[in-house]
Amino acid sequence: MSEEKFQPKIVAFVCNWCTYTGADLAGTSRLKYQPNVRLIRLPCTGRIDPVFIIKAFEKGADGVLVSGCHPGDCHYNLGNLHARRRFILFSELMNYVGIDSSRLHFSWVSASEGKKWVDVINEVIDTVREVGPFKKYQKINKEFVLHE
Amino acid sequence: MIVGYYPGCSLTGTGKEYDMSLRKVLSLLDVQVEEINDWCCCGATSAHATNHLLSVALPARNLMLAQKQNLNELLAPCAACYNRLIGSKHEISHNADLKKKVEFVLEEDFNSSTEVINIVQLLQKVGKEKIKSLVKVSLKDIKVACYYGCLLVRPNAVTKFDDAENPTSMEDIISATGALTVEWNYKTECCGGAHSIARKDIVTFLSKNILDDAKLNGAHVIVVACPMCHSNLDMRQRAIKKLYPSHEEIPVLYLSELIGIALGLNGKELGINLHFVDAINLLQMVKAEM
Amino acid sequence: MKIGVFVCHCGENIGKTVDCATVAQRAAKIPGVAYSVDNKYMCSDPGQNVIKNAIREKKLDAVVVASCSPHMHEKTFRKAAADAGINKYLCEIANVREQCSWVHDNIPDATDKALDLVRIAVEKVKRNIPLTAIRVPVTKRALVIGGGISGIQAALDIANSGFEVVLVEKEPSIGGHMSQLSETFPTLDCSQCILTPRMVEVYQHPKIKLLTYSEVEKVEGFIGNFTVTIKKKARSIDEEKCTGCGLCIQKCPIKKKAFNEFEEGLATRPAIYVPFPQAVPNIPVIDRSVCTYYQTGKCQMCLKVCGREAILFEQQDTLVTEEVGSIVIATGYKLYSIDKKPEDSEIKGYGEYGYGKYKDVIDGLQFERIASASGPTNGEILRPSDKTQPKKIVFIQCVGSRDEQKGFSYCSKICCMYTAKHAMLYKHKVHDGEAYVFYMDIRAGGKMYEEFVRRAIEEDGVKYIRGRVSKIYRQNGKYIVKGEDTIAGMPVVIDADMVVLATAMVAQPNASKLAQTIGVPYDKYGFYQEVHPKLRPVEVSTAGVFLAGACQSPKDIPESVAMASAAAAKSLVLFGSDYLEREPTVAVVNEANCAGCFYCLKVCPYNAIEKKEVKNKLGEIIDYIAHVNAGLCQGCGTCNATCPSKSIELIGFNDEQIYAEINAFSESFV
């Protein structure tokens, strides 16, 4: 009997103009990807605060993806550039405290890259599946959980 | 500076003066060459005409040998060797299936990080300033036509070196010796290449066009960086003369030989005496010894 | 709060992979959901009525529609909600089609995911607040940047509708590239004959303010309310006094020195000059880089001969500020400069063609000037090197275009046509001449275009060779063109007297700078990026800015003119109302908590954050805190994410809403 495959939970924070639209395009093109991801639509990667990512882990995510427009494509011109700098700092910090790039992913997916979206999301899911459930975070999430 | 050295078959045979001159010049330029042990055929000519996998696996083996000798850079003086080595590396890294096959043949993982370079690239790394500082014999009186042939800069996407249609890197290096380089039109035209043996008529005709244009534009000498080019342009001049009696001979030197002259080496040391077309006049022009 | 959930089957589109009935049933258990139902087609009239009736009958406060992407029908459903009497911002969409049913095929997984998406939307909508659109007044005045045919057309269309236009041209005269052309395809009518009346019309139009020799320096504000700073470069001429008599130009002692831009270097001009005889305005300009007075302090010949004392050597650049409501960018193109590598070293030149080295290897615009009756040869086809008539001429298409090696993969679109035109003009003027055209493909899509090319081949005997040229070199006074005829499968060598290269149309060299000034996205080639390639081809992502002509991509004259009129129409749509309604999703500052570090101000792409004074009871300023100018804010939320204390929040996507959305995941994860 083969063991059931671990189904990771991925939260994706995406910008409305590029990645969300790119994900729509994947749908319109009837491309298929694994269903383990839930998107949260934001106006811009500039809106994505590191606390969102931490909160997603606190809520049980095994992996997080942040995705927005390629530099130069930002609907708001600069939002993604500020976000990029922010996430250089934050991803380094997360890596330092033990949340490395196998759980925390970043991508630029434009509105026309439906295929890339599918590739990125499958890659993220596969990578997280490989490293398994985020037991380390689950342990601290379970402190004070009521066992019935 | 230490650089790996892949001589290939030509440099041990018809092109041995290329090997001689190159080793001498590089030692003057403080470049140590480390020949890769147990190297084999680069896969040019026969292999890549008959068996694609073989033509990739042969250079792959050589690259892995270089890797094992911890060589960061591998010099392939022969343009054909250069082309095979760099081309195979490119192909393997862009084709996972091929990589698997090659690894099966090699019986090891292919993970080459060695950079394959040609002689012009090596001299660029050495630097014009360095060459200039060591020049003993000024070549300011001679005019040089730089002949690139087909393999040195192509395919551009793989070599990522110079402009395939209008290369100028050799001219730039030669300017360090003080020699003048002429603007001419046949620097990338075909010399007939491997037809040398089977279709002498084609080679004679194509080579003649190249030699003529060089002369027409005032060159005293043609400089090449490929043993095949050299053999066609140098060896075929007698045949040309038979067909076109008015043909005047023009010496064809390897890039290393020309630089060797400038660095004060004599003709014999550089193997210039081994050429079919005499270069004695050229050497006299710069008052260099044969 | 009573929330209604409406799950759409979208026919089979959603229904076949998402069990919509189950989603609706399970959604009913979500705290706050008072009503939940599925329907075959939610966006249809009956479907919308289901929503409207439920809102009225169940007294719903907010609705969630699980359907296609919000980009598709958010507006539809928000309107339906509004029709039924709730604020339209209390309607949220769960995207269960594009991001669920269409991309997954396992029904249980897709159904679970759909329910999650519904739950996320429910949690968000619980925290939505009723909003009203922001109204901002519209300045009914347009700025047109670029005075080529596109700019001229856009300016005239807007002005003729009764609105003021400011037309800015960086050169001393309007007219653009079209004024350099000899004849135009496919009719072969004289370019200047059709253009110059338009130029004069612009000049005389009471509603058009023409600023030539000027450049846009700074653009502030937003749709309907732009403030534009324009630099008027010093002409060294008093424009009020100058009558355009031209005496100064005749008397200028350095006639043969300066590079003549208009003639593409095929002729020279004096230091004081008008670019061409029909220039508008007909006012000269002094080229200070060559003028003897500016170089040595002596001469002043122009000043001496000018009866109107219109020469102003001390004139300075001045800055002009204009208030406009819309901006039309019509900055056009440049020809790919083939003689040297562009600064961006990724792009390689065509050294093998010898442009720049051989005087008789010229580009298309130079040929236009040679063929033009007002050009340096008065329309006679003479080659630049020795002014003899070329008997054999080779035209090469796609020089730069469609050549990834040189950095431009795109087709320049007009070269097939103008090369045919050039060959034809040549054959018309040199009857015994031979014309060869090397081409890759003939792309003659357009009214009467294919016929035009056929005419060149069949009636005028132009020889078309399908293939590329590898090398051009000089031998015995001839230009040896070596190429390949791919149809015959043979190499071709032509000993030509002259070669014309149809070089690529590329973006203006400073296109990216202007783009950044205005806030317009641009593609990797530097062409401005439209919002949607099909449905919104003249708009850019910055609202109120429109594109016309070749600044967007290579275009011919009729396309440029059509696009210019379209851009004008878009401006007029804007001017059709006194107020603009804008999405109210803007940032607001929690003034009690703002510490005034102003990181928000630093990251705001729109300069929408201002420093607001905080005063004590005595009226003394005791602190500064951030304040959002809602007119400028576009709602990106970068400030919100940057603010360490979250004292600035983006309405519609505030922290509480996003928190609730993230939290909505946990059930599926616990």
Next chain:
Amino acid sequence: MDEKLITLNNLKIFAEELLKANYTLILQDKQGIRWEKISNSDELHISSKLKPTKASFKEFVFSKTEPIFYFNNKNDGVELIDSNLSAEKMVFFGSKPCDAKSINIMSKVFNWDYKDNFFNTKAENSIVIGMLCEYRDEFCFCTSVNLSPVSSDGSDLFLIPTDENNFAIRIVTEKGREFIQPFLKLFAEGNPETTDQIFKKINLPEKGFESEVIRSWIGNNFEHKYFERAGEICLGCGQCAFVCPVCHCFDIVDEECGYSCGRRMKNWDACQFSLFTLHGSGHNPRHNQTQRYRQRISHKFKYYVDKFDEILCTGCGRCSRGCPVGIDIGQIAKEVHSLAANKV
């Protein structure tokens, strides 16, 4: 008074037995930071000369954070679920008199009207094995708050080192007696008089102030300008309260456990935080730090005494040792005392 003797070796065996009997042993950690549970008698590390840990063992009876109940938000209403009370039996081993007293002091506030079961359950399940204290530094002032290094007040059992390898152990409470009963075989009989001799030799910290003087002065000098200077450098962190063995203020917050369910948490709070008294309206009755600092002094030396006849301070000196800006409560009390004495 009952007194027993025990060797160091047997003390270890005693610890071993306690672990076997499912007691949780809690000791000062080796880094001097806080008290920690040990799982092995080899880790038994006690000495009368140890410096007090930065934090007291308060967190074991009054948790820094704990759920008081859970809730489940459903479409048809809210379901409440009680929190489990821990029945862990805890032994605080080697507590200094200034720590040992803390449970008694806090017990008063947790029982004066509402009986706080969270505290009481833990307190009832706790055994405090106090120990004579031979540590002194300039921050110690137990004698000024009516305690002393030899006080067994608050301890159930009290250890007195007689030499390097031997201890006397005094049975202080009935609870202590019951607790030790099963293990008596490890103990020999002792003589209280010998240990009294030891007590006499112990060097006591100098008494710096009379707490009663402080109490009455504060009552009459609420607006005294002394407080303005005393508290002006306070940065408003909660360290003093959190390391204090008897500070017991807490905050109540809700947090999620998952989607639409959550728990109500009881968390430590501190009167030095500006949020401590912030009203929902935005009004803050103690709007500056000096007022907050005055509150701290007043609560410790007056209000608690008025209400419970107990000083809310054991003189352990932790808050002064740890204060980021060096505010020394013993010093301040001394200054207040001299203000009172000089009738300023």
Next chain:
Amino acid sequence: MNELREKAKELLLNNTVKLIIGYANGNGHNRTYPFIARNAADANRLVFNEYCVNNLAVYLTRKEFKGKGIIGIVAKGCDVKAIIQLIQENQINKDEVYIIGMNCNGAVNQLDNSFEKTTLAQKCINCTVRTPALYHALIGTTKDIEEPADTLGEKIKEVEKLNADSRWDFWEAQFEKCIKCYACRQVCPLCYCEQCIVDKTVPRWIESSAHTRGNFSWNIIRAFHLSGRCIGCGECERVCPMDIPLSMLNRKMSIIAKKEFDYSAGVSLDSPTLVGTYNMKDRQDFIK
């Protein structure tokens, strides 16, 4: 010391400053504590020596002092870095502070509350601002000091060498200890928010409960909010009652800022801030 007192007296007497934030001696022990001098008598109590570890810049943004006229402050080079950062972040007006800059020969390491051990503080190793970068008056002289090894840098490298799981375990053990007393925040000159994100209740991004999850979020976000802003005074680590090695976080962020953006906080009034600016060339190899 006399020079400082004289200068302080002069400033107070001629009303250049309203008050001076400085250091005074404790009672009997070596430690000094922050002291507000308002008159000449107060000025005579001011001291400056190697025990003056506190970063007094924290007081500049406090409501009790801010906006009530020019404040004088006795500041070491590192404290001045904080002042520069505060000016850049619009927290204090450059014209409303009078910096009495102290040439500094290093502060002692507070291994013990009473400063009995006098090794050089970690923050003083490789100090580049022993003479402050900005001051109105400069007092004292610098002399050569012996610097111990940079053990903090070593510790960071050791943690970096661990694998991700072990890094997590290391930090989990550290953060578990946190009691949320917020001494780190209160003592930090750059934690000046009117309302800290941890105190924000709608929504509560960071749980205020002192359980490991809440502590993890708190310490991570604090480090993140300080990235590119922390000037490395080490006060947070010094005051942490639970001995959490906060400098290992903050120093790491400074190292990243230096490596990725060649940026150091508090160096100059004219340099742009790290967050709030961007560069087209910013690294993006971590972005797919």
